[in-house]
Amino acid sequence: MTSHPARPSPAAKPPRTIAIACQGGGSHTAFTGGVLQSLLRDLDPRQYRILGLSGTSGGALCSAIAWYGLLQGKPKLSADLLESFWQQMSSTQLPDALSNQFLVWLQRSASYFALPEISPYQLPTTGMDYLRGIVEQHIDFAKLPALIKPDSPRLLVGAVEVLSGKFTVFHSHHGQADKRISVGALLASAAIPELFRAVHLGNGVYWDGLFSENPPVRGFLAGKQSSEAKPDEIWVIQINPEKRSSEPKTTSDITDRRNELAGNLSLNQELFFVEQTNDWLKKGWLNADHFKHVTLRNIPLRVELDYPSKLDRSPAFINSLLAEGRREGSEFLHRLKTAPQ
DSSP, X not given: OOOOOOOOOOOOOOOEEEEXXXXXXXXXXXXXXXXXXXXHHHOOTTTEEEEEEEEETHHHHHHHHHXXXXXXXXXXXXXXXXXXXXXXXXXXXXXXXXXXXXXXXHHHHTTTSOOOOOXXXXXXXXXXXXXXXXXXXXXXXXXXXXXXXXXXXEEEEEEEETTTOOEEEEETTOSSGGGSOOHHHHHHHXXXXXXXOOEEETTEEEEEGGGSOSSXXXXXXXXXXXXXXXOSEEEEEEOSOSOOSSXXXXXXXXXXXXXXXXXXXXXXXXXXXXXXXXXXXXXXXXXXXXXXXXXXXXXXXXXXXXXXXXXXXXXXXXXHHHHHHHHHHHHHHHHHHHSOO
């Protein structure tokens, strides 16, 4: 009987590289935390590798905490840190719970009676100091220089420079020290001007990234880096809904929809950049080696919520959004597994 040499097994496909972009939206980004928990715990590293993350405002905080664990090669640590972060952000202590309920009530009552306008510069910096403390408990910024290697996952954080109006992206691998990731950069991205004073970094004065790129996307593709250094896919965790089921007619409903449309404006511009590049590649109008087709996928928050709830830090609300995010993240991964390749 003639023996035949064994056929070599086909080489395994390298994992597809992905970047995860996290839209901002205050307390609604607890949903983002839940989605990231599912992805970090259950993503098959043989099929997908996280090349980078980006975020704005609350999305920046979530993406930064996830990124910190990935730098250490510990995705499950990232998931645990996200849980801890949102539990600490919840208003569990009585004074904080009462003030949180009052703030949300004020926002929902704004259409019924005139409220005094108070600048954050007339108030103490307690809120920002509190947020800084929680962020620093979950990210050891002194360790970052040693953890960040040339091939480490990248982190992009969006903000806007108030005086010049220029969009700013703080970048984990930026050449300028004041444009790298720091606690100040994360606070700048979350500095909602109605609630917090502007954040001063270097020569810049920064407000919330909701006014710029929400979240940064094109930064994963721009520049002269090789196509291999760019992600094969970009997954967008979207907080603001694209569509509503009915026409907004009350003052509060109109305000809610305006906020959603404004939040999606910059995101859609970012995604248009990717879609336009994909279209030009398909038509053969771009032939440089560093361009590539990038698949876009969306993980949306499907629950209809009003704008004031973006300020709601009650434990029940935060935990419901975390659970919704974990559920949506798990369903997204299931759809990936069952989709035709």
